[in-house]
Amino acid sequence: MKDLFITETIEDIDKNNDGFISLEEFLGDMWDSTENNNTAEPDWIKSERENFRNYRDLDHDGKMNRKEVELWLMPTDYDNIQAETAHLFREADQNQVNNIFSLLLCSSI
Numbered sequence: 125m126k127d128l129f130i131t132e133t134i135e136d137i138d139k140n141n142d143g144f145i146s147l148e149e150f151l152g153d154m155w156d157s158t159e160n161n162n163t164a165e166p167d168w169i170k171s172e173r174e175n176f177r178n179y180r181d182l183d184h185d186g187k188m189n190r191k192e193v194e195l196w197l198m199p200t201d202y203d204n205i206q207a208e209t210a211h212l213f214r215e216a217d218q219n220q221v222n223n224i225f226s227l228l229l230c231s232s233i
Contacts, residue, residue, distance in 0.1 A: 130194050144187035147176050 133190055137145045137153045155169050180196050188196065 126177055146187045150176055
């Protein structure tokens with residue numbers, strides 16, 4: 125299943141069909157200046173460009189190979205369940221008490 129996910133992602137983003145995802149293809153998948161009336165590049169695209177160069181393209185050849193795409197999609201140092209749990213607690217903790225028991229007591233009053 126993992127291999128299929130990686131293959132489909134590459135096929136979806138790889139516009140020149142070379143089997144890699146270039147910086148231009150990576151950014152173009154997220155934001156297209158022609159679809160945005162040729163407006164100036166937003167700051168988050170500049171940030172994504174830096175992320176591509178510093179964290180996605182690990183061998184610094186200007187494109188992501190299959191292994192780099194795998195690490196982008198399924199990082200080994202990231203726990204999705206833990207991150208989502210933390211996110212839900214932050215969203216639910218409107219008074220910023222950082223305590224689930226306080227949240228439960230407040231909601232039952």
